[in-house]
Structure formats: C-alpha cells, structure tokens
Amino acid sequence: MLPTRRRLLRTVGTGGLTAFGTTALTGSASAHEALEIPSDYLEQYRETGANWGMDWTYLAGIGAVETQHGQYEDGCETSSAGARGPMQFMPSTWEAYGVDGTGDGTTDICDFRDAIPSAANYLEANGAPENWDDALYAYNPRWSYVEHVTEHAARYRDQYGSGDGGGGDTGGGGGERAEFGDGDRITPTTSLNTRHRPGTESDVLATMQPGSAGEIVNGPESADGYTWWGVHWLENDLWGWSVERYLTAADDSDGGGGSGGTQGPDFTWPIDGYITSPYGDRSGHLAVDFGNDRIVGTPVYAARDGVVDVVGYEATGCGNYVKLGHDSGYQTMYCHLNSVRVSEGRRVSRGEQLGGMGDTGRSTAPHLHFTIERNRSHLPIPGGDGRTVNAGEAIPRDYDGI
Incomplete structure (x- = not known):
C-alpha cells in the first residue's frame, strides 16, 4: 500500500516561488484534441486525486497540455524555459514541492509517479481544489493555459467518468447534491x-x-x-x-435587478469584440483590453448592477472612463471611452450602456480597458489573446462573496 498523502510530503521550502516555465515542447497538445491517457498514467492520476482530495481530471489536463502524458522523446525532455519531466517542473519549484510518490526515498522529476503527486502538492498550495482557476494560473500564468487545461479536464470527465475527490468549484466528490425540478x-x-x-x-x-x-x-x-x-x-x-x-x-433571489444582488453570473462581458491584451500579459497590466476592428463607438455595457461611482478623464491614462461600484466591495472600470452616457450617483443595471469604445487618453488604437477590483485590489479576468466575447455573456470565473 502506498503511503498516505501527508506521509508522502517532503519538507516544503519557502512559498512564493515562480512555478513553471511555459512549455515549448514540439509535442504539446492542441486545445481541441482529446488525448487518450496511457493506462499507467490514468491509474496514477486517479490515485493522486483520491489521495489529495481533488478532481484528477485537472491533473490529467495538465499532463496532456504539458507533455501529452509523457509521450515525447525519452520522457524527460527539457523545455526551452528549463522545465523538465512529464509535468514540466522548473528545478527550483521541484526542490520546494517535489513529492516521493513511490515511497522509495527519492523524488525523481522524470518519474510520473513522483511528478503527478508533486503537481497536486503545488496546486493545493495555490488554492486547489477550492479555486482551480487561481491554482492553474499559478502553475502557468496565462489564462489561455487555464482554459486549455480546463477544456481537457472536461473532456476527460466525459471520456473516463467522474473526477472524484474534487472540492469547491469542481463539483466532484464530497457532499450530496439535491435533485432538481422543472423550472429550477x-x-x-x-x-x-x-x-x-x-x-x-x-x-x-x-x-x-x-x-x-x-x-x-x-x-x-x-x-x-x-x-x-x-x-x-x-x-x-x-x-x-x-x-x-x-x-x-443558481441564486435567483433578486429577480434580476435592483440593489439586493444580481441574478445570473457574477460579471458579464462588457462589449462585443475580442481580447487584444489578456490580464497580466505584461508587467502592470491588471486588466483586459478589448478591440472591435477599431470601430469607435462600439457600445460598452455595465458588467453588473451597480452605482456610478466616478465619471472622469485622465489625459495620460484612462482617458474618458466610468467606474461602477457593486455589492461586496467590488468595482468595475471602463476606460478610453469616446462617449459617456451616465452620470455619477446614477444606479445602472447589468447590460445598460455606459458609453462607446474610443481612443481617448493614453491609447494606441480604439479599445476598451476593463478592470474588476475588490476593496482596491485588482482581480484576474480570464480569457486568452484573440478570444471572442459577446456582451452580456458570463465571464467564466466565480468571484468570492458575490
């Protein structure tokens, strides 16, 4: 019998390390492939998920995206970023989070039986299973990567059955789910x-x-x-x-408007268009930029019910902008507008037009710069470069306290 999760753990070093390099292996998986999982890897993914109390399909999603479950060259090729092994650890991160999955007294970065539990160790340290988005973003800080892994995980749940052992937003394992009825x-x-x-x-x-x-x-x-x-x-x-x-x-307590909360998703996309600059794609860019073929005046909408906190102008920054206040300490901001249709203090509903996309302030082309904050701290917004969005559709992320 293999040791339990806690007995497997090595002494973990100081946290806060940058986790993984971007994989540059020629065998990296396409987002649209549903790769078969080799039987030995499948067994290890499932066993690790059970030991760590998390949905194993996310581990399998990482394995597919990073190295096609180790199916390249000799199984331990080094990427151009210096990452190694079937789960593509950077050596410094491996030193902090490597796990002896086989119980043989060693931690081998090239052995999937050590690497998969080590990935679980790192993911748990960064919020899994309660918050998979943040944990996966810590693993590789690009939202396109988070989406890629999540897509594979969903396919594996279809292909191989339940992920088991999941918690939080995965919906797997633990607790009983009430049956639904017509109209729920x-x-x-x-x-x-x-x-x-x-x-x-x-x-x-x-x-x-x-x-x-x-x-x-x-x-x-x-x-x-x-x-x-x-x-x-x-x-x-x-x-x-x-x-x-x-x-x-779903929370349906407010009937879709007013000040007592908002029916439906936490936030919705504020514009029809596509992402031109994802959240965090460059230093200090704690926002998402949207374009729409440089069409000045493309309508910009409120992402959630709220109150107009600020209507302002920054010549060297946001240009014309609107900032909305929402419940639970949240704010959203909409920058570089060519026109503004609301005034400070006004209550607005989700989907109400705030103005039009423009090129005001510090801007190189017509676009919308959009942020979500809580208590003055910027929060991640998912979506990879070039992703098409439609105004009013849910932003695929659960925000705490909404």
Whole structure:
C-alpha cells in the first residue's frame, strides 16, 4: 500500500516561488484534441486525486497540455524555459514541492509517479481544489493555459467518468447534491458539455462555463453511470442535456435587478469584440483590453448592477472612463471611452450602456480597458489573446462573496 498523502510530503521550502516555465515542447497538445491517457498514467492520476482530495481530471489536463502524458522523446525532455519531466517542473519549484510518490526515498522529476503527486502538492498550495482557476494560473500564468487545461479536464470527465475527490468549484466528490425540478435555475460548477441526448457518446452542442444561467426543463435520466438533466441555457437560447454532479442551484433571489444582488453570473462581458491584451500579459497590466476592428463607438455595457461611482478623464491614462461600484466591495472600470452616457450617483443595471469604445487618453488604437477590483485590489479576468466575447455573456470565473 502506498503511503498516505501527508506521509508522502517532503519538507516544503519557502512559498512564493515562480512555478513553471511555459512549455515549448514540439509535442504539446492542441486545445481541441482529446488525448487518450496511457493506462499507467490514468491509474496514477486517479490515485493522486483520491489521495489529495481533488478532481484528477485537472491533473490529467495538465499532463496532456504539458507533455501529452509523457509521450515525447525519452520522457524527460527539457523545455526551452528549463522545465523538465512529464509535468514540466522548473528545478527550483521541484526542490520546494517535489513529492516521493513511490515511497522509495527519492523524488525523481522524470518519474510520473513522483511528478503527478508533486503537481497536486503545488496546486493545493495555490488554492486547489477550492479555486482551480487561481491554482492553474499559478502553475502557468496565462489564462489561455487555464482554459486549455480546463477544456481537457472536461473532456476527460466525459471520456473516463467522474473526477472524484474534487472540492469547491469542481463539483466532484464530497457532499450530496439535491435533485432538481422543472423550472429550477442552475449554473455549472466547471466547464460543462451540453449534449444532444443523455449519454457521453451523444453530440456536444456547446461547453457552458461557470456562471452561465440555465433552467431545468426535463429529466432526470440515467445514462453511462450519470444522472442527466435537460437544461435550457438562457443566455445562449440552447437546449441540451448535462450531468447533474456538475450543476448547482443558481441564486435567483433578486429577480434580476435592483440593489439586493444580481441574478445570473457574477460579471458579464462588457462589449462585443475580442481580447487584444489578456490580464497580466505584461508587467502592470491588471486588466483586459478589448478591440472591435477599431470601430469607435462600439457600445460598452455595465458588467453588473451597480452605482456610478466616478465619471472622469485622465489625459495620460484612462482617458474618458466610468467606474461602477457593486455589492461586496467590488468595482468595475471602463476606460478610453469616446462617449459617456451616465452620470455619477446614477444606479445602472447589468447590460445598460455606459458609453462607446474610443481612443481617448493614453491609447494606441480604439479599445476598451476593463478592470474588476475588490476593496482596491485588482482581480484576474480570464480569457486568452484573440478570444471572442459577446456582451452580456458570463465571464467564466466565480468571484468570492458575490
């Protein structure tokens, strides 16, 4: 019998290390491939998930994206960034978080039986399983990477069954889920496939993100070891079948407006367009920039119900901007506007137009600079370079206290 998780842990050094380098291996997986997992890796992913109380499919997602589950060259090729092994650890991070998964008294960066539990160790230290987005971002600080791994994890849940042992926003393991009824409002706890019919072999119609609002319209039905519910996804006007264990009740207490909270997702995209500069893609850029083919005046909308805290102008910064205050200490800011349609102190509803995209202030082309803050601290916003967004659709991230 293998040692328990706590007995496996090495003495961990000082935290706060930069984790992993960007993988530059020629065999890196495409975001649209559903790579088969070798049987020995599959067993290790599942065992590690059980030992660490987390959804093993996220570990498998990392293994797929980083090295196709070790299926390249001799199994321990070094990337151009200096990362090594099947889970692509930087040597300094391995020194701090490496785990003896085999119980042989050594920690081998090239041995998947050590590397996979070590990845779990690092992920737990950075918020998993309660907050997978932040944990994965710590593993490789690009939101496109987080989305890539999450997509693979969702496919593996379909292909191999439950991730088990998950906590927090994964929806897996621990606790009992109440059954739903017709008309109940629900939302996914992770990236979740909606299928044409119940069953893992049925065609995927769409992958819904956390925060998407749906309504139960049929079910339950059992297929392939899962309980399935028919869901009408309201914002997409899409009907399909999704697995119960990755659904949770949505907060519908406020009826969709007013000052007592907001029905639906935490925040929604404020514009129709595409991401031109992701959050954190350069030093000090704690925001997301959106473009729309340089169309000045593209409508900019409120991402959540709130009150207009500030309407201002910064010649060497945001240009014309609006800052909204929301509940629980949150604020959103919208910069470089060519026009403003609201005034300070006014209450606005989610989706209400605040102004138009422009090129005012310090700007090199018409775009929208958008931030989410809580108590004056900037918070990450997901989305990779070039991602298309639609105003009013959910930003796929759960924010604390909303």
